[in-house]
Amino acid sequence: xxxxxxxxxxxxxxxxxxxxxxxxxxxxxxxxxxxxxxxxxxxxxxxxxxxxxxxxxxxxxxxxxxxxxxxxxxxxxxxxxxxxxxxxxxxxxxxxxxxxxxxxxxxxxxxxxxxxxxxxxxxxxxxxxxxxxxxxxxxxxxxxxxxxxxxxxxxxxxxxxxxxxxxxxxxxxxxxxxxxxxxxxxxxxxxxxxxxxxxxxxxxxxxxxxxxxxxxxxxxxxxxxxxxxxxxxxxxxxxxxxxxxxxxxxxxxxxxxxxxxxxxxxxxxxxxxxxxxxxxxxxxxxxxxxxxxxxxxxxxxxxxxxxxxxxxxxxxxxxxxxxxxxxxxxxxxxxxxxxxxxxxxxxxxxxxxxxxxxxxxxxxxxxxxxxxxxxxxxxx
Amino acid sequence: xxxxxxxxxxxxxxxxxxxxxxxxxxxxxxxxxxxxxxxxxxxxxxxxxxxxxxxxxxxxxxxxxxxxxxxxxxxxxxxxxxxxxxxxxxxxxxxxxxxxxxxxxxxxxxxxxxxxxxxxxxxxxxxxxxxxxxxxxxxxxxxxxxxxxxxxxxxxxxxxxxxxxxxxxxxxxxxxxxxxxxxxxxxxxxxxxxxxxxxxxxxxxxxxxxxxxxxxxxxxxxxxxxxxxxxxxxxxxxxxxxxxxxxxxxxxxxxxxxxxxxxxxxxxxxxxxxxxxxxxxxxxxxxxxxxxxxxxxxxxxxxxxxxxxxxxxxxxxxxxxxxxxxxxxxxxxxxxxxxxxxxxxxxxxxxxxxxxxxxxxxxxxxxxxxxxxxxxxxxx
Numbered sequence: 001x002x003x004x005x006x007x008x009x010x011x012x013x014x015x016x017x018x019x020x021x022x023x024x025x026x027x028x029x030x031x032x033x034x035x036x037x038x039x040x041x042x043x044x045x046x047x048x049x050x051x052x053x054x055x056x057x058x059x060x061x062x063x064x065x066x067x068x069x070x071x072x073x074x075x076x077x078x079x080x081x082x083x084x085x086x087x088x089x090x091x092x093x094x095x096x097x098x099x100x101x102x103x104x105x106x107x108x109x110x111x112x113x114x115x116x117x118x119x120x121x122x123x124x125x126x127x128x129x130x131x132x133x134x135x136x137x138x139x140x141x142x143x144x145x146x147x148x149x150x151x152x153x154x155x156x157x158x159x160x161x162x163x164x165x166x167x168x169x170x171x172x173x174x175x176x177x178x179x180x181x182x183x184x185x186x187x188x189x190x191x192x193x194x195x196x197x198x199x200x201x202x203x204x205x206x207x208x209x210x211x212x213x214x215x216x217x218x219x220x221x222x223x224x225x226x227x228x229x230x231x232x233x234x235x236x237x238x239x240x241x242x243x244x245x246x247x248x249x250x251x252x253x254x255x256x257x258x259x260x261x262x263x264x265x266x267x268x269x270x271x272x273x274x275x276x277x278x279x280x281x282x283x284x285x286x287x288x289x290x291x292x293x294x295x296x297x298x299x300x301x302x303x304x305x306x307x308x309x310x311x312x313x314x315x316x317x318x319x320x321x322x323x324x325x326x327x328x329x330x331x332x333x334x335x336x337x338x339x340x341x342x343x344x345x346x347x348x349x350x351x352x353x354x355x356x357x358x359x360x361x362x363x364x365x366x367x368x369x370x371x372x373x374x375x376x377x378x379x380x
Numbered sequence: 381x382x383x384x385x386x387x388x389x390x391x392x393x394x395x396x397x398x399x400x401x402x403x404x405x406x407x408x409x410x411x412x413x414x415x416x417x418x419x420x421x422x423x424x425x426x427x428x429x430x431x432x433x434x435x436x437x438x439x440x441x442x443x444x445x446x447x448x449x450x451x452x453x454x455x456x457x458x459x460x461x462x463x464x465x466x467x468x469x470x471x472x473x474x475x476x477x478x479x480x481x482x483x484x485x486x487x488x489x490x491x492x493x494x495x496x497x498x499x500x501x502x503x504x505x506x507x508x509x510x511x512x513x514x515x516x517x518x519x520x521x522x523x524x525x526x527x528x529x530x531x532x533x534x535x536x537x538x539x540x541x542x543x544x545x546x547x548x549x550x551x552x553x554x555x556x557x558x559x560x561x562x563x564x565x566x567x568x569x570x571x572x573x574x575x576x577x578x579x580x581x582x583x584x585x586x587x588x589x590x591x592x593x594x595x596x597x598x599x600x601x602x603x604x605x606x607x608x609x610x611x612x613x614x615x616x617x618x619x620x621x622x623x624x625x626x627x628x629x630x631x632x633x634x635x636x637x638x639x640x641x642x643x644x645x646x647x648x649x650x651x652x653x654x655x656x657x658x659x660x661x662x663x664x665x666x667x668x669x670x671x672x673x674x675x676x677x678x679x680x681x682x683x684x685x686x687x688x689x690x691x692x693x694x695x696x697x698x699x700x701x702x703x704x705x706x707x708x709x710x711x712x713x714x715x716x717x718x719x720x721x722x723x724x725x726x727x728x729x730x731x732x733x734x735x736x737x738x739x740x741x742x743x744x745x746x747x748x749x750x751x752x753x754x755x756x757x758x759x760x
Contacts, residue, residue, distance in 0.1 A: 006458060009450035010654070013647050016422050016446050020434050033429020042396050043423045047645070049413020049597030049604050054400050055727065066396050070389035078386060089469050089605070092634040100505070118635050121623045125480070125631050217429030217640055224429045224640025225469065225605070243501045251505050254472040255498050260597055260604025262640055265427070267393050274390070347435065 024364045026344030028167070028311045031359035032199055032219035036272045039221060039265035046264040053259055058248045060256035060263075061086065071267050079274055080212050081203025082230030086240060086250075087258050087266075090227040091194040091215040092118035095161070097229065097252040098190055098211055099126040101239045103158040110157040112143045112173065114166030116192065131155050139302050141169045145178040152185045161190040164202075168354070169303030170195070170311030179208020188235070194218050195311055197228065199358065201277045204230050211235070216262060221269035226262035284308050286365065287357045293369045297376060302352070310358040320351035322379040333375070340371045404744045406724030408547070408691045411739035412579055412599035416652045419601060419645035426644040433639055438628045440636035440643075441466065451647050459654055460592050461583025462610030466620060466630075467638050467646075470607040471574040471595040472498035475541070477609065477632040478570055478591055479506040481619045483538040490537040492523045492553065494546030496572065511535050519682050521549045525558040532565045541570040544582075548734070549683030550575070550667075550691030559588020568615070574598050575691055577608065579738065581657045584610050591615070596642060601649035606642035664688050666745065667737045673749045677756065682732070690738040700731035702759040713755070720751045 025031055035043070046052055046066070055065045061072040068087075076085035088094040095118065103109065105127025111119055113135045123130045131151050135141040148160055160182060165172045175191055182189035190211040196202050197214030198221065204212040216226030231239060240250050249255040258266075287310045291301045300315040301307065319333055326332045334347040345353035357365055405411055415423070426432055426446070435445045441452040448467075456465035468474040475498065483489065485507030491499055493515045503510045511531050515521040528540055540562060545552045555571055562569035570591040576582050577594025578601065584592040596606030611619060620630050629635040638646075667690045671681045674694060682693040699713055706712045714727040725733035737745055 006454060009447070009454045010651055012447040012450055013455075013650055014418065016418075016425065016644060016648055018425050018431055018434065019445065020431070021425070027430075027434075029430040029433060030428060033431075035427050035429070038394065038396075040424060040427060043427045043641075044420060045396065045398050045401070047415050047420060047423045047603050048410060049415070049600075049602050049606075050407075050409040051398055051400070051413075052604070053409060054398065054407075054723075057728075065399065067389070067392040070392055074386060074389045075393075089637075090639070096634060117623075117626050117629060120625055121629050121631055121634050124623055124625075125634065220429075222429050223427050224432070225638060225642075226429075226640070243497075243504055245500055245504075246497050249497065249501050251501055254476060254505065255501050257469075258605060259470070260606070260642060261423075262605075262642070264396060268396055270393055271390055343434075348437075 020338075020343040023338065023341050023343040024368060025359050026342065026355040026357070026368065028354045028356035029218065031310065031356040032195070033217040033222060033224065034359055035223065035265060036221050036269040038268040038272065039223070042264045042268045043223065043261060046261045050259060052261065052264055060259060066264055066267060068263065068267070071270065075270065076228055077230065080197065080214070080228065080230035081205045082212055083233040084231050084236045084240070086229045086253070087263060088227040088229050088253070089257050090217065090225045091116075091192060091213050092122055093257070094213040094227050094229040095119055095190070095192065096122040096125055098159065098239060099123060099128060101241070101252055102188055103128055107158040108155040109159050109161065110148055110151045110155060111161040112163050112166065114141060114143060114168055114171060115161065115163045116167050116194070119161060119163070119192065129155075131157065139300065140171075140304055141302065142171060142304060143173040145174045145181065148178060148181055149185075152181070152187060157187055159188040159190055161192060163192045165195050165309045165311065167195055167311065169313050170307060170309035171304045172308050175207045175209070182210070183208055195309065198273045199277065199283065199310070200280050216266040220266055220273050222266040223262040226258055226266050228266075283310050283358060286310070286362060287312060289362075290357045290365050290369070294372065297369070297372055299372075310356045311354060312357065313352065313354050315352045316350060318376055322376075323350040326379070336375045336378075337371065340367075342368055342371055344368075400723040403718065403721050403723040404748060405739050406722065406735040406737070406748065408734045408736035409598065411690070411736040412575070413597040413602060413604065414739055415603065415645060416601050416649040418648040418652065419603070422644045422648045423603065423641060426641045430639060432641065432644055440639060446644055446647060448643065448647070451650065455650065456608060457610065459650075460577065460594070460608065460610035461585045462592055463613040464611050464616045464620070466609045466633070467643060468607040468609050468633070469637050470597065470605045471496075471572060471593050472502055473637070474593040474607050474609040475499055475570070475572065476502040476505055478539065478619060479503060479508060481621070481632055482568055483508055487538040488535040489539050489541060490528055490531045490535060491541040492543050492546065494521060494523060494548055494551060495541065495543045496547050496574070499541060499543070499572065509535075511537065519680065520551075520684055521682065522551060522684060523553040525554045525561065528558060528561055529565075532561070532567060537567060539568040539570055541572060543572045545575050545689045545691065547575055547691065549693050550687060550689035551684045552688050555587045555589070562590070563588055575689065578653045579657065579663065579690070580660050596646040600646055600653050602646040603642040606638055606646050608646075663690050663738060666690070666742060667692060669742075670737045670745050670749070674752065677749070677752055679752075690736045691734060692737065693732065693734050695732045696730060698756055702756075703730040706759070716755045716758075717751065722748055722751055724748075
């Protein structure tokens, strides 16, 4: 690399700014991770590297100031409806921890066909064979959890996993029924709740799962990377097993995971997150209303109907048709929305894209609906 | 848990404040991770969960805004003196990625006896046998890298690792000589530079290593958790191998690692970090001077002398003697220093503790020396 190229690249690092600040946010990855005011305050307070560890005496989850110990050992288990909780770098890292602890390379696991890609990549890292329960396909992509039964019988999996809801359609499968199936077949059951924990009131024990996974940056109003992992006490000795040489260090977390500010944002936001799940019914109603209004414009909502989650997947053939005839191609939609103060569909997509209604209020969503209407008529 | 206990724990999460803000910081874990002003600004800008991924098209290291791509593919390799770079959750996660990629359970690795505990825990997680090159022991704890040779011959390790410097004594072993040894014996050589990268001018290729590991929160002025990993190009296909099903997703990083604000602090601080390593001679001289001054007070510096790193390990028998006769026991030192605006030795320690001179200027260090003097005379 020439000095000139390097100097240009270095220059790009000064004055880093986010382009989408202050817009109405409909991006599904982000709507549940927007920081509370309390979390924004701790960003600066605990921003310096390793300053969360001022009072560490060897174990992150035992730190009393900031009160990690109370958070991990009291508040999180109560919130997740589980006996033991741990903090992770995120949902995917939680999945790998479980796979690496509970399986051997060559083992099989059974997962839903709507799983997040990281479920498969974590399984690849752990050397596992992934058996998928197919969905019902277009347009609803439902998972019938009874379809796990024959695959469990055939493949003798070391664990089963359900994505609840999945990140593509926002479908909420029958997690409780799968809990009964898991118990009947005596197979550990992992609920990937990256889009549930922090949005929906959800308790692991009510669903009969062995493990529950949450994502701080996706659904718990936290900076990333950051996640939570809940489990039945019977798994603690295996999943959170300690080093033989360093008796207070957990092997799977390499001693500790979230040694930094994302953990403190997770904690600072927690009181508000704990409260907001009580208003889930309003969120679900808002999503249904938004979906119906967009369908009136000619959009088609994929996934379960009536929809029970704020993550919505739409087909919008009229937008795709426009994109084929404009200079910006697929990016025209991103630009049109951005000009109106809206950020949501992934830049470049028009034919089908995902939106989340979680962070926007009804007035903002009405404005979004009007904006789509205006964009469509502008190009008609 | 009763409602009352839970409500008390929840209350602790409001108004989280750091106790050691604004003090003269001598805590070795923290002195290299204090944020630059530029990094503080991006904390709020990119604090919301997943907002670093606004323009992700499937691979974190290819994001152009913020300019992750330039950082990872141009600036980092040049800075680390390597051909290929990646970002990680931290040094320990970088070590596990390498062990998991390059070894099989049951294999052996050879590491220095001064290694960080996470080297051993990462090896346990990967199912490896760890062979240690013993140090010279008290008081200097030097590692003679020629001692790797017989152990390589005897154990046929899949990789060798040197901690440079180690985090206990701040010793800088002959990393270059070990590079020659590694090449002679054709064994992959990992340099754990968690306390070097971002402090010392260091180039992997000059030392003959195959891999170099750095820590953002320890030595690169970043929020945690955050790290870097450099390597020779010949290892890229193995360590950064892609998923069979998701061709742009790296398996060892589970698709991506640092999907959050610590990465942006690492990038924002980078221009300053790149510059500050040029002043390493002044840092080393400052550490030597500080060590000599404390030795005049009766402290004994362990590790190499003259010392070549800001991480210093002291024995202070006179402080230990005091601690045995005061109400606060070992905590008296922490309190006495804190009252004087100084934060450094781990709370509770007096007999032996570590300090780092990296973040304090000479005037501040002179004040620290005077403070130790005053504390000793106060109790004499």
